[in-house]
Amino acid sequence: MQRADDDEFTAFVERHSRFVFRVAYAVLRNSHDAEDAAQEMFFRLYRKGGWRDLDDEKAFLARSAWRIAVDRLRQRQPAEDEADMTEFLATSPSPEQAAIDGNMRTLVQELVDRLPEQLRQPLALSAIEEMNSKQIAAAMAIPEGTVRTRLMRARELLREKLTTMEAKGHVRQRS
Amino acid sequence: MSGRDPELDKWDQWIDPALEEYAASRDEDSPRRITAGTMRRIGDWRSRRRRIRFLEFAGGLAFACALAAVLLLHTRSVSPVPVTTVASETRSAPPEFHYAPHETPATPVRRRQASLVRKQGGEPRQAAPRLDQFPVPSALSSEERTMIAFTSRSHVTAQEVRQLQFGAPRPLKTPPIETPEIQTAALRISPVVPQ
Numbered sequence: 001m002q003r004a005d006d007d008e009f010t011a012f013v014e015r016h017s018r019f020v021f022r023v024a025y026a027v028l029r030n031s032h033d034a035e036d037a038a039q040e041m042f043f044r045l046y047r048k049g050g051w052r053d054l055d056d057e058k059a060f061l062a063r064s065a066w067r068i069a070v071d072r073l074r075q076r077q078p079a080e081d082e083a084d085m086t087e088f089l090a091t092s093p094s095p096e097q098a099a100i101d102g103n104m105r106t107l108v109q110e111l112v113d114r115l116p117e118q119l120r121q122p123l124a125l126s127a128i129e130e131m132n133s134k135q136i137a138a139a140m141a142i143p144e145g146t147v148r149t150r151l152m153r154a155r156e157l158l159r160e161k162l163t164t165m166e167a168k169g170h171v172r173q174r175s
Numbered sequence: 176m177s178g179r180d181p182e183l184d185k186w187d188q189w190i191d192p193a194l195e196e197y198a199a200s201r202d203e204d205s206p207r208r209i210t211a212g213t214m215r216r217i218g219d220w221r222s223r224r225r226r227i228r229f230l231e232f233a234g235g236l237a238f239a240c241a242l243a244a245v246l247l248l249h250t251r252s253v254s255p256v257p258v259t260t261v262a263s264e265t266r267s268a269p270p271e272f273h274y275a276p277h278e279t280p281a282t283p284v285r286r287r288q289a290s291l292v293r294k295q296g297g298e299p300r301q302a303a304p305r306l307d308q309f310p311v312p313s314a315l316s317s318e319e320r321t322m323i324a325f326t327s328r329s330h331v332t333a334q335e336v337r338q339l340q341f342g343a344p345r346p347l348k349t350p351p352i353e354t355p356e357i358q359t360a361a362l363r364i365s366p367v368v369p370q
Contacts, residue, residue: 006214013213017206022198035209042213047220108193127191127198159186 012051013042019058019128020065023139026124027069029113037069044068062131062139111161119154122147 017038024037041064045051054060112120125136133151137144 006217009217010210010214013210014206017209017213021205021209026198031205035205035212038205038209039212039216042209043216043220046213046217105193105196108190109197112194112197123194124198127194155186155190158190 009046009051016057016061017042020061022128023062023065023125024069026121026128027066027073033072034069037065037072041065041068058131059135059138062125062135063141066125066139107162107165108158111158115154115157119150119157122150123154126151 020038020041021034024041025031025034028034028037041061045064112123115123122136122140125131125139126133131139133144133147137147140147
């Protein structure tokens with residue numbers, strides 16, 4: 001009986017692990033932390049039980065993963081964050097360097113990372129497949145209208161920055 | 176969608192794949208690691224829970240044993256001799272206390288009363304002696320004194336005492352049956368009166 005339960009739960013984790021990881025990664029921006037958050041979420045779900053009776057699995061998992069990731073983000077030491085950011089800035093190319101290298105995808109990712117958190121997080125979640133503004137609103141516990149506004153504002157900011165860089169000649173024209 | 180800027184449509188078509196790539200996991204092994212790590216955590220939790228349950232059971236058992244031992248010792252201290260042996264042994268008579276005629280057993284209440292009276296400068300009041308502690312008049316013979324002492328200690332009616340004192344014969348409820356065998360036995364055991 002327990003063996004069958006384990007097999008079923010393993011299949012459940014395998015089915016949703018990538019999605020949960022992406023939600024956690026959208027907040028934490030660190031693969032190891034995102035993996036830990038995903039494991040913790042699945043573990044809590046197993047302990048509490050009831051993972052078979054979920055009405056909307058994606059919405060529930062997104063909300064749970066989001067909360068755990070936000071808690072982990074708050075628990076992070078500020079010094080650790082500063083060290084990570086210093087390392088990140090030292091190792092990752094600047095937007096201008098990315099543009100010079102001609103890697104537009106990398107440039108977009110750099111620009112998204114530099115967006116304010118309240119704009120970056122809904123934008124990252126919206127990029128995750130099958131997450132609409134309603135699910136994002138449920139996960140972030142904010143009104144759906146606010147999600148739409150922030151998404152629109154984030155896209156505008158990205159477009160403005162890219163357009164400015166194109167105008168200055170740092171970036172090749174998008175094809 | 177006729178009023179929408181074609182430049183915006185072009186932008187959306189360009190940015191959406193870029194954002195999707197941003198959100199995508201950059202580590203293809205993450206799902207496998209998450210599954211393995213989750214199941215390992217569950218296994219650790221189960222073994223820890225089993226250990227805790229075992230410790231709880233062992234603790235409960237030890238507590239029950241200790242409680243039973245304490246109760247057993249307490250019971251033994253209350254009645255060290257088994258009940259079955261008490262009946263077979265000869266019970267000793269309760270100790271008798273002999274008081275002088277003017278003395279009475281000093282109970283805590285009486286001790287307190289006497290102490291209070293002494294503090295107030297008076298003489299402690301002596302309790303009246305019990306019926307069996309009245310002095311027996313010395314003018315009586317030893318037989319009479321024994322009789323009086325016996326009647327004062329036992330539940331004998333006044334009529335019976337009178338009969339005992341003055342030798343009044345008590346009427347027999349049933350007449351004695353005198354058979355030849357009894358008469359013969361009475362003659363045989365009758366004392367020989369010295370001449």
